Amino acid sequence: xxxxxxxxxxxxxxxxxxxxxxxxxxxxxxxxxxxxxxxxxxxxxxxxxxxxxxxxxxxxxxxxxxxxxxxxxxxxxxxxxxxxxxxxxxxxxxxxxxxxxxxxxxxxxxxxxxxxxxxxxxxxx
Amino acid sequence: xxxxxxxxxxxxxxxxxxxxxxxxxxxxxxxxxxxxxxxxxxxxxxxxxxxxxxxxxxxxxxxxxxxxxxxxxxxxxxxxxxxxxxxxxxxxxxxxxxxxxxxxxxxxxxxxxxxxxxxxxxxxxxxxxxxxxxxxxxxxxxxxxxxxxxxxxxxxxxxxxxxxxxxxxxxxxxxxxxxxxxxxxxxxxxxxxxxxxxxxxxxxxxxxxxxxxxxxxxxxxxxxxxxxxxxxxxxxxxxxxxxxxxxxxxxxxxxxxxxxxxxxxxxxxxxxxxxxxxxxxxxxxxxxxxxxxxxxxxxxxxxxxxxxxxxxxxxxxxxxxxxxxxxxxxxxxxxxxxxxxxxxxxxxxxxxxxxxxxxxxxx
Numbered sequence: 001x002x003x004x005x006x007x008x009x010x011x012x013x014x015x016x017x018x019x020x021x022x023x024x025x026x027x028x029x030x031x032x033x034x035x036x037x038x039x040x041x042x043x044x045x046x047x048x049x050x051x052x053x054x055x056x057x058x059x060x061x062x063x064x065x066x067x068x069x070x071x072x073x074x075x076x077x078x079x080x081x082x083x084x085x086x087x088x089x090x091x092x093x094x095x096x097x098x099x100x101x102x103x104x105x106x107x108x109x110x111x112x113x114x115x116x117x118x119x120x121x122x123x124x125x
Numbered sequence: 126x127x128x129x130x131x132x133x134x135x136x137x138x139x140x141x142x143x144x145x146x147x148x149x150x151x152x153x154x155x156x157x158x159x160x161x162x163x164x165x166x167x168x169x170x171x172x173x174x175x176x177x178x179x180x181x182x183x184x185x186x187x188x189x190x191x192x193x194x195x196x197x198x199x200x201x202x203x204x205x206x207x208x209x210x211x212x213x214x215x216x217x218x219x220x221x222x223x224x225x226x227x228x229x230x231x232x233x234x235x236x237x238x239x240x241x242x243x244x245x246x247x248x249x250x251x252x253x254x255x256x257x258x259x260x261x262x263x264x265x266x267x268x269x270x271x272x273x274x275x276x277x278x279x280x281x282x283x284x285x286x287x288x289x290x291x292x293x294x295x296x297x298x299x300x301x302x303x304x305x306x307x308x309x310x311x312x313x314x315x316x317x318x319x320x321x322x323x324x325x326x327x328x329x330x331x332x333x334x335x336x337x338x339x340x341x342x343x344x345x346x347x348x349x350x351x352x353x354x355x356x357x358x359x360x361x362x363x364x365x366x367x368x369x370x371x372x373x374x375x376x377x378x379x380x381x382x383x384x385x386x387x388x389x390x391x392x393x394x395x396x397x398x399x400x401x402x403x404x405x406x407x408x409x410x411x412x413x414x415x416x417x418x419x420x421x422x423x424x425x426x427x428x429x430x431x432x433x434x435x436x437x438x439x440x441x442x443x444x445x446x447x448x449x450x451x452x453x454x455x456x457x458x459x460x461x462x463x464x465x466x467x468x469x470x471x472x473x474x475x476x477x478x479x480x481x482x483x484x485x486x487x488x
């Protein structure tokens with residue numbers, strides 16, 4: 001499974017890419033592979049407050065709806081509109097075109113609690 | 126919690142990449158590669174499902190026929206030797222204990238193919254009502270079963286058995302790998318196909334032979350979307366002890382003209398007074414999340430029922446579901462809304478089934 005070196009990871013299989021005070025959030029290659037056949041993405045609303053460890057979005061595969069947990073606290077500033085027409089981007093491009101939402105971090109120190117690529121690789125074995 | 130049971134094919138399926146879930150107390154493959162791919166394989170070529178978790182209960186003896194006529198809701202007299210029939214075990218209230226296929230092995234010998242999660246309850250119910258002259262023999266633990274389904278199934282059958290596939294709702298007794306195999310023209314996908322029942326000792330060889338002939342391994346995920354497109358009910362979801370076959374729209378499988386069977390009085394009364402609700406097919410007419418079981422169904426903002434099953438239909442690429450609605454709302458064309466996480470999405474009552482397979486033979 002692909003685990004890029006430039007990201008931070010949550011134990012619940014989300015990744016975050018940091019750029020200044022904003023972060024881009026998605027689910028990992030491992031997570032999309034476990035879910036397979038993603039057919040619908042329910043993103044958060046722009047402007048919504050998200051909380052670390054709390055559900056922020058729902059990703060639906062053919063077989064189940066899965067909560068996606070925000071890795072950090074913050075305000076949603078953008079969602080990936082292309083997923084409404086093409087939810088399978090989460091499967092085909094989990095770290096690039098399949099991102100879920102962008103968040104303005106309200107507590108950047110929370111990033112320290114997330115996993116490094118090596119720790120996440122160890123977690124998924 | 127009891128640890129889940131596994132079929133004898135578990136290791137072979139794991140080796141093929143099966144991802145497993147707990148289903149009715151069994152650890153079963155939900156998919157091998159992708160539910161959508163497996164679904165399409167059955168609709169366009171051929172797929173094979175391990176259905177060894179299902180129960181095989183034999184009933185035989187001089188009183189087997191008369192007794193089963195009383196235990197089962199459909200008319201067993203219309204099931205000839207070498208035939209199969211969809212039927213129900215009902216409780217005294219006419220509610221569904223289980224839906225099953227009965228195969229008539231001989232005049233006085235029957236095989237009941239029952240749902241995995243209901244084996245214990247079905248056998249206990251049968252034993253509770255047992256009579257001399259009808260022997261109940263539960264062989265679920267020693268028998269395995271495969272369902273091979275899809276337009277290419279007849280070719281797969283010829284390749285495996287060197288003879289023609291049995292016609293729909295009939296079966297033949299064959300020999301394969303030096304063992305006895307019951308091969309029936311039945312299934313749960315709407316496509317043409319067959320189901321095989323045999324001793325656990327043959328399972329590995331029969332599974333390998335079917336794969337070699339070109340059937341794609343499929344899991345319960347595709348089995349569920351395939352059956353839902355056909356509006357075939359799943360017991361425990363669409364059927365329950367509190368719902369009758371009349372409510373489920375399955376009255377044609379209930380022989381109210383039989384003199385007596387368990388549940389008959391309740392069904393006659395319900396037929397007289399009218400059913401309190403009807404199981405309908407719902408198709409989402411607006412883009413939204415796939416419907417799933419236990420979502421509220423509304424009309425003009427008022428909750429009128431809830432979904433019993435739901436999925437994104439891989440064939441139609443639309444959300445489909447079933448739900449019990451008041452009879453006045455159970456008419457094709459009725460507009461409803463499905464509540465998904467607090468948002469309401471438009472849907473419509475559809476004529477059953479959602480999908481008409483190209484390979485289906487006349488029933």
